[in-house]
Amino acid sequence: MDKDRIAGSAKEAKGAIKETAGKALGDAKLQADGKSDKAEGKVQNAIGGLKDALKK
Numbered sequence: 001m002d003k004d005r006i007a008g009s010a011k012e013a014k015g016a017i018k019e020t021a022g023k024a025l026g027d028a029k030l031q032a033d034g035k036s037d038k039a040e041g042k043v044q045n046a047i048g049g050l051k052d053a054l055k056k
Helices: 003-025 028-055
Strands: none
Touching: 003 028
């Protein structure tokens, strides 16, 4: 498993937590930051998946 997949998954999880906390607290900036982190994590995870596929 590529390190980008691991880091991407962690960033996605962190983003989901931030987004949920932002919704619960009514904090639009925190919610937006969470969505941004989730999107970055998905991209990083996809890049890691591509690297894994190329290694095989």
